[in-house]
Amino acid sequence: MNCTVHDVYAMIDAFAPFDTATEGDNVGLLVGRMDRPVSRILTAIDVTPGLLHEAERICATLIVAHHPLLFTPTQRLDEAEPESALIAGMIRSGISFIAAHTNLDLAEGGVNDALLARLGLSAVTKEGFVSFGAFEHPIRLAELASRVERQLGARVSPYGAADRMLSRFASCCGSGGVEVGTAASLGADVFITGEIKYHQVLDALARGMSVIAAGHFETEICSADLLAKHLQSAANALQFELEVYVSSVDPLK
Numbered sequence: 001m002n003c004t005v006h007d008v009y010a011m012i013d014a015f016a017p018f019d020t021a022t023e024g025d026n027v028g029l030l031v032g033r034m035d036r037p038v039s040r041i042l043t044a045i046d047v048t049p050g051l052l053h054e055a056e057r058i059c060a061t062l063i064v065a066h067h068p069l070l071f072t073p074t075q076r077l078d079e080a081e082p083e084s085a086l087i088a089g090m091i092r093s094g095i096s097f098i099a100a101h102t103n104l105d106l107a108e109g110g111v112n113d114a115l116l117a118r119l120g121l122s123a124v125t126k127e128g129f130v131s132f133g134a135f136e137h138p139i140r141l142a143e144l145a146s147r148v149e150r151q152l153g154a155r156v157s158p159y160g161a162a163d164r165m166l167s168r169f170a171s172c173c174g175s176g177g178v179e180v181g182t183a184a185s186l187g188a189d190v191f192i193t194g195e196i197k198y199h200q201v202l203d204a205l206a207r208g209m210s211v212i213a214a215g216h217f218e219t220e221i222c223s224a225d226l227l228a229k230h231l232q233s234a235a236n237a238l239q240f241e242l243e244v245y246v247s248s249v250d251p252l253k
Helices: 005-015 049-057 082-093 102-106 111-118 141-152 177-185 198-206 216-220 222-237
Strands: 028-031 040-044 062-065 096-099 125-127 130-140 157-159 165-175 190-195 210-213 243-246
Touching: 005 028, 005 062, 005 096, 005 222, 028 082, 040 049, 040 222, 049 062, 049 082, 062 222, 102 111, 102 222, 111 130, 111 165, 111 216, 111 222, 130 141, 130 177, 141 157, 141 190, 141 210, 157 198, 165 177, 165 216, 177 190, 177 198, 190 216, 198 210, 216 222, 222 243
Parallel strands: 040 062, 040 243, 062 096, 165 190, 190 210
Antiparallel strands: 028 096, 125 130, 130 165, 157 210
Protein backbone atom coordinates (compact mmCIF):
# COMPACT_ATOMS: atom_id res chain seq x y z
CA MET A 1 0.00 0.00 0.00
CA ASN A 2 1.26 3.46 -0.88
CA CYS A 3 2.17 5.90 1.90
CA THR A 4 1.89 9.69 2.09
CA VAL A 5 3.49 12.37 4.25
CA HIS A 6 0.18 12.58 6.13
CA ASP A 7 0.38 8.85 6.93
CA VAL A 8 3.87 9.32 8.39
CA TYR A 9 2.67 12.35 10.35
CA ALA A 10 -0.12 10.21 11.81
CA MET A 11 2.35 7.46 12.79
CA ILE A 12 4.46 9.95 14.74
CA ASP A 13 1.40 11.61 16.25
CA ALA A 14 0.21 8.26 17.61
CA PHE A 15 3.55 7.73 19.37
CA ALA A 16 4.51 11.30 20.28
CA PRO A 17 1.44 13.56 19.87
CA PHE A 18 2.38 16.87 18.29
CA ASP A 19 -0.04 18.76 20.53
CA THR A 20 2.08 17.82 23.56
CA ALA A 21 5.03 19.90 22.30
CA THR A 22 5.91 22.90 24.43
CA GLU A 23 4.55 26.30 23.50
CA GLY A 24 6.59 27.92 20.73
CA ASP A 25 8.23 24.66 19.64
CA ASN A 26 8.10 24.34 15.85
CA VAL A 27 7.04 20.74 15.28
CA GLY A 28 5.09 18.91 12.58
CA LEU A 29 5.30 19.34 8.81
CA LEU A 30 7.67 22.26 8.18
CA VAL A 31 8.43 21.73 4.48
CA GLY A 32 6.40 19.97 1.78
CA ARG A 33 2.83 18.73 1.41
CA MET A 34 0.74 16.25 3.37
CA ASP A 35 -0.52 14.53 0.21
CA ARG A 36 2.95 13.89 -1.23
CA PRO A 37 3.76 10.17 -1.67
CA VAL A 38 6.60 8.71 0.41
CA SER A 39 8.49 5.49 -0.22
CA ARG A 40 11.76 6.26 1.55
CA ILE A 41 12.40 8.22 4.78
CA LEU A 42 15.66 9.47 6.28
CA THR A 43 15.73 10.09 10.04
CA ALA A 44 18.25 12.34 11.79
CA ILE A 45 18.86 14.61 14.77
CA ASP A 46 19.46 17.73 12.63
CA VAL A 47 18.91 18.91 9.07
CA THR A 48 22.22 20.02 7.60
CA PRO A 49 23.61 20.39 4.05
CA GLY A 50 25.25 16.99 4.45
CA LEU A 51 21.97 15.42 5.47
CA LEU A 52 20.15 16.98 2.51
CA HIS A 53 22.78 15.56 0.15
CA GLU A 54 22.39 12.16 1.80
CA ALA A 55 18.60 12.29 1.37
CA GLU A 56 19.03 13.19 -2.30
CA ARG A 57 21.57 10.39 -2.79
CA ILE A 58 19.32 7.66 -1.37
CA CYS A 59 16.22 9.14 -3.05
CA ALA A 60 14.42 9.84 0.23
CA THR A 61 11.34 12.03 -0.21
CA LEU A 62 10.84 12.74 3.50
CA ILE A 63 13.21 13.75 6.28
CA VAL A 64 12.09 13.24 9.88
CA ALA A 65 14.41 14.98 12.33
CA HIS A 66 14.42 15.73 16.04
CA HIS A 67 15.48 19.38 15.84
CA PRO A 68 13.24 21.78 13.90
CA LEU A 69 14.05 24.62 11.55
CA LEU A 70 12.29 28.00 11.44
CA PHE A 71 12.38 28.63 15.18
CA THR A 72 12.25 32.37 14.53
CA PRO A 73 9.99 34.16 12.02
CA THR A 74 11.43 34.12 8.50
CA GLN A 75 10.35 36.89 6.15
CA ARG A 76 12.41 35.93 3.14
CA LEU A 77 14.19 32.90 1.67
CA ASP A 78 17.61 34.33 0.94
CA GLU A 79 19.75 31.38 -0.10
CA ALA A 80 22.84 33.19 1.13
CA GLU A 81 21.50 32.28 4.59
CA PRO A 82 22.18 28.64 5.62
CA GLU A 83 18.66 27.83 6.85
CA SER A 84 16.98 29.37 3.81
CA ALA A 85 19.35 27.44 1.55
CA LEU A 86 18.35 24.18 3.26
CA ILE A 87 14.64 24.90 2.87
CA ALA A 88 15.02 25.92 -0.76
CA GLY A 89 17.11 22.81 -1.41
CA MET A 90 14.42 20.55 0.04
CA ILE A 91 11.74 22.24 -2.05
CA ARG A 92 13.79 21.90 -5.25
CA SER A 93 14.41 18.22 -4.54
CA GLY A 94 10.80 17.48 -3.64
CA ILE A 95 11.75 16.49 -0.09
CA SER A 96 9.31 17.09 2.75
CA PHE A 97 10.43 17.64 6.35
CA ILE A 98 8.72 16.73 9.63
CA ALA A 99 10.19 17.75 13.00
CA ALA A 100 9.43 15.81 16.19
CA HIS A 101 11.10 17.73 19.01
CA THR A 102 9.71 18.27 22.52
CA ASN A 103 6.76 16.00 21.73
CA LEU A 104 9.31 13.20 21.23
CA ASP A 105 11.16 14.22 24.40
CA LEU A 106 7.95 14.03 26.44
CA ALA A 107 6.62 10.81 24.90
CA GLU A 108 6.57 7.56 26.85
CA GLY A 109 9.48 5.62 25.40
CA GLY A 110 10.85 8.84 23.92
CA VAL A 111 14.38 10.24 23.61
CA ASN A 112 15.21 10.25 27.32
CA ASP A 113 14.13 6.63 27.68
CA ALA A 114 16.26 5.73 24.65
CA LEU A 115 19.23 7.47 26.27
CA LEU A 116 18.75 5.55 29.53
CA ALA A 117 18.53 2.27 27.61
CA ARG A 118 21.93 3.02 26.05
CA LEU A 119 23.29 3.57 29.55
CA GLY A 120 21.77 0.34 30.86
CA LEU A 121 19.39 2.25 33.14
CA SER A 122 15.64 2.50 33.45
CA ALA A 123 13.40 5.10 35.02
CA VAL A 124 10.77 4.44 37.65
CA THR A 125 9.05 7.79 37.21
CA LYS A 126 9.04 10.79 34.94
CA GLU A 127 8.21 14.42 35.59
CA GLY A 128 8.05 16.50 32.45
CA PHE A 129 11.39 16.19 30.68
CA VAL A 130 13.13 14.54 33.64
CA SER A 131 13.33 10.79 34.24
CA PHE A 132 14.19 9.41 37.69
CA GLY A 133 15.39 6.04 38.86
CA ALA A 134 17.80 4.12 41.06
CA PHE A 135 21.04 2.31 40.30
CA GLU A 136 21.06 -1.45 40.86
CA HIS A 137 24.03 -0.92 43.16
CA PRO A 138 25.52 2.33 44.51
CA ILE A 139 28.22 3.68 42.20
CA ARG A 140 30.95 6.30 42.54
CA LEU A 141 30.70 9.44 40.42
CA ALA A 142 34.02 8.74 38.70
CA GLU A 143 32.91 5.21 37.81
CA LEU A 144 29.55 6.42 36.51
CA ALA A 145 31.21 9.12 34.40
CA SER A 146 33.47 6.48 32.83
CA ARG A 147 30.46 4.27 32.15
CA VAL A 148 28.53 7.09 30.47
CA GLU A 149 31.60 8.03 28.45
CA ARG A 150 32.07 4.45 27.31
CA GLN A 151 28.41 3.83 26.44
CA LEU A 152 27.96 7.08 24.51
CA GLY A 153 31.41 7.17 22.96
CA ALA A 154 31.84 10.73 24.14
CA ARG A 155 33.95 12.76 26.53
CA VAL A 156 31.86 13.75 29.55
CA SER A 157 32.27 16.39 32.25
CA PRO A 158 31.53 15.20 35.80
CA TYR A 159 30.95 17.76 38.55
CA GLY A 160 31.16 16.85 42.23
CA ALA A 161 33.36 14.67 44.43
CA ALA A 162 34.77 11.84 42.31
CA ASP A 163 34.49 9.25 45.09
CA ARG A 164 30.95 10.17 46.16
CA MET A 165 28.61 7.16 46.21
CA LEU A 166 25.43 7.61 44.18
CA SER A 167 22.20 5.66 44.56
CA ARG A 168 19.58 7.64 42.60
CA PHE A 169 19.78 9.40 39.26
CA ALA A 170 17.78 11.88 37.21
CA SER A 171 18.31 12.42 33.51
CA CYS A 172 17.31 14.91 30.85
CA CYS A 173 18.80 14.67 27.36
CA GLY A 174 19.87 17.77 25.43
CA SER A 175 19.82 21.16 27.17
CA GLY A 176 18.80 19.98 30.62
CA GLY A 177 20.32 22.66 32.81
CA VAL A 178 16.95 24.33 33.40
CA GLU A 179 15.72 21.08 34.97
CA VAL A 180 18.16 21.08 37.92
CA GLY A 181 15.39 21.98 40.37
CA THR A 182 13.13 19.19 39.14
CA ALA A 183 15.93 16.63 39.29
CA ALA A 184 16.80 17.66 42.86
CA SER A 185 13.16 17.61 43.97
CA LEU A 186 12.88 14.00 42.80
CA GLY A 187 15.69 13.06 45.19
CA ALA A 188 18.47 12.43 42.67
CA ASP A 189 22.08 12.11 43.82
CA VAL A 190 23.32 12.78 40.29
CA PHE A 191 21.86 14.55 37.27
CA ILE A 192 22.83 13.21 33.83
CA THR A 193 22.20 15.66 31.01
CA GLY A 194 23.54 16.89 27.70
CA GLU A 195 24.61 20.45 28.42
CA ILE A 196 24.36 22.68 31.45
CA LYS A 197 25.51 26.22 32.30
CA TYR A 198 28.11 27.01 34.95
CA HIS A 199 25.69 28.58 37.43
CA GLN A 200 23.25 25.71 36.96
CA VAL A 201 26.06 23.33 37.95
CA LEU A 202 26.69 25.42 41.06
CA ASP A 203 22.97 25.27 41.86
CA ALA A 204 22.99 21.48 41.51
CA LEU A 205 26.02 21.11 43.76
CA ALA A 206 24.47 23.42 46.36
CA ARG A 207 21.42 21.13 46.37
CA GLY A 208 23.67 18.14 47.10
CA MET A 209 23.48 16.74 43.58
CA SER A 210 26.41 15.77 41.35
CA VAL A 211 26.22 16.39 37.59
CA ILE A 212 27.41 14.60 34.47
CA ALA A 213 27.30 16.66 31.27
CA ALA A 214 27.60 14.29 28.31
CA GLY A 215 26.92 16.56 25.33
CA HIS A 216 23.74 17.72 23.58
CA PHE A 217 24.41 15.73 20.41
CA GLU A 218 25.64 12.66 22.27
CA THR A 219 22.55 12.45 24.50
CA GLU A 220 20.08 13.01 21.66
CA ILE A 221 21.55 11.20 18.65
CA CYS A 222 19.50 8.19 19.74
CA SER A 223 16.44 10.13 18.50
CA ALA A 224 17.26 9.18 14.89
CA ASP A 225 17.29 5.44 15.70
CA LEU A 226 14.18 5.82 17.84
CA LEU A 227 12.24 7.51 15.03
CA ALA A 228 13.40 4.98 12.44
CA LYS A 229 12.51 1.98 14.58
CA HIS A 230 9.05 3.34 15.38
CA LEU A 231 8.24 4.40 11.82
CA GLN A 232 9.42 1.17 10.21
CA SER A 233 7.46 -0.91 12.72
CA ALA A 234 4.30 1.16 12.23
CA ALA A 235 4.68 1.07 8.44
CA ASN A 236 5.10 -2.70 8.44
CA ALA A 237 2.03 -3.14 10.64
CA LEU A 238 -0.02 -0.99 8.24
CA GLN A 239 1.50 -2.77 5.22
CA PHE A 240 2.88 0.41 3.72
CA GLU A 241 5.58 0.10 1.07
CA LEU A 242 8.04 2.21 3.03
CA GLU A 243 11.75 2.02 3.80
CA VAL A 244 13.21 3.99 6.71
CA TYR A 245 16.92 4.83 6.92
CA VAL A 246 18.96 6.39 9.73
CA SER A 247 21.34 9.13 8.64
CA SER A 248 25.05 8.33 8.70
CA VAL A 249 25.99 12.02 8.53
CA ASP A 250 27.58 13.63 11.61
CA PRO A 251 26.13 17.18 11.77
CA LEU A 252 29.20 18.36 13.67
CA LYS A 253 31.67 17.38 10.94
